Amino acid sequence: GENVEQHPSTLSVQEGDSAVIKCTYSDSASNYFPWYKQELGKGPQLIIDIRSNVGEKKDQRIAVTLNKTAKHFSLHITETQPEDSAVYFCAASGTDTGRRALTFGSGTRLQVQP
Amino acid sequence: NAGVTQTPKFQVLKTGQSMTLQCAQDMNHNSMYWYRQDPGMGLRLIYYSASEGTTDKGEVPNGYNVSRLNKREFSLRLESAAPSQTSVYFCASSRAHEQFFGPGTRLTVL
Numbered sequence: 001g002e003n004v005e006q007h008p009s010t011l012s013v014q015e016g017d018s019a020v021i022k023c024t025y026s027d028s029a030s031n032y033f034p035w036y037k038q039e040l041g042k043g044p045q046l047i048i049d050i051r052s053n054v055g056e057k058k059d060q061r062i063a064v065t066l067n068k069t070a071k072h073f074s075l076h077i078t079e080t081q082p083e084d085s086a087v088y089f090c091a092a093s094g095t096d097t098g099r100r101a102l103t104f105g106s107g108t109r110l111q112v113q114p
Numbered sequence: 115n116a117g118v119t120q121t122p123k124f125q126v127l128k129t130g131q132s133m134t135l136q137c138a139q140d141m142n143h144n145s146m147y148w149y150r151q152d153p154g155m156g157l158r159l160i161y162y163s164a165s166e167g168t169t170d171k172g173e174v175p176n177g178y179n180v181s182r183l184n185k186r187e188f189s190l191r192l193e194s195a196a197p198s199q200t201s202v203y204f205c206a207s208s209r210a211h212e213q214f215f216g217p218g219t220r221l222t223v224l
Contacts, residue, residue: 001173006156032211043118043204043215044157089156093211101147101172102213104156 002027004092006105013080014113021108023090024072030092033066033073034102038087047088048075080112116140118216120205126222127195135190135219137205145208146188148172148180150201151218157204163188195223 003026013019025033031052036044050057050064050073057064061080066073077084087109091102121136139146144165149157149172159172161180169180177199179191188207192199200223206213 004156009154034212036215041217043206043217045215046212049212091156101159101162102157103173104149104158106154106156 002030002092002103004090004103004105006090006108008108009106010109010111012111012113015080015082017080019077019080019084019110019112021075021088021090021110022072023074023092023105024070025092025103026071027092028068028071029094030103032093033064034091035062035064035075036089036091036104038089038107040086044089077110080110082112082114085110085112118205118207118214120203120216120219122219123217124220126224127192128224129196131195132191132193133195133221134192135203135205135221136187137189137216138187139205139207139214140186141207141209141214142185143207143209143214144185146182147206147208147213148178148188148190149204149206150174151204152201160190160203195221197223199223 006023034049037047038044063076087107090105093102118139147162148160151157163169163182166185181189203219205216
């Protein structure tokens with residue numbers, strides 16, 4: 001089955017700096033890669049996703065890059081703000097109906113210092 | 115739109131007791147999922163239901179059963195709770211790729 005590894009486990013940055021979180025996956029058949037943000041006491045919420053036919057995707061201050069050959073993808077947050085502090089999870093799945101269940105990385109706790 | 119709702123929010127059980135975690139979604143999604151989240155780990159899939167009337171095992175199904183009652187509801191049952199099942203349980207639903215998560219149930223088994 002799929003295995004997703006995520007680094008670092010914790011990340012502390014100063015407000016305004018950039019933050020980068022990296023993930024690798026093992027199953028070359030995976031073709032959907034979402035990123036979730038989880039705030040304390042809440043369920044994960046999708047912040048951005050990318051499919052295997054795209055190398056990069058941006059949404060305001062966040063961007064995701066995908067390297068299918070190397071089987072890794074990364075989340076980039078620019079101009080970080082205190083409200084970006086949360087746990088971030090990467091995940092991978094196939095896109096056909098039977099394989100849409102997500103395999104998650106172990107999470108990165110991001111702390112943005114004011 | 116309430117999205118995905120879960121009940122109860124918190125539960126404490128003794129070893130050997132049984133209980134059912136309830137999940138409902140009002141987004142007309144076909145697929146529903148149950149995950150557990152343990153400290154320092156990502157969410158792990160317990161069971162999923164790709165459509166009404168079907169269920170399949172995920173990564174960690176032992177000790178659990180599920181029922182897809184109808185399109186809206188997907189319940190998770192612990193027949194004989196064990197301390198290893200202490201965790202936070204999340205239900206999710208999806209129509210296509212994006213999964214929407216409920217607020218979770220924090221379960222402690224003593």
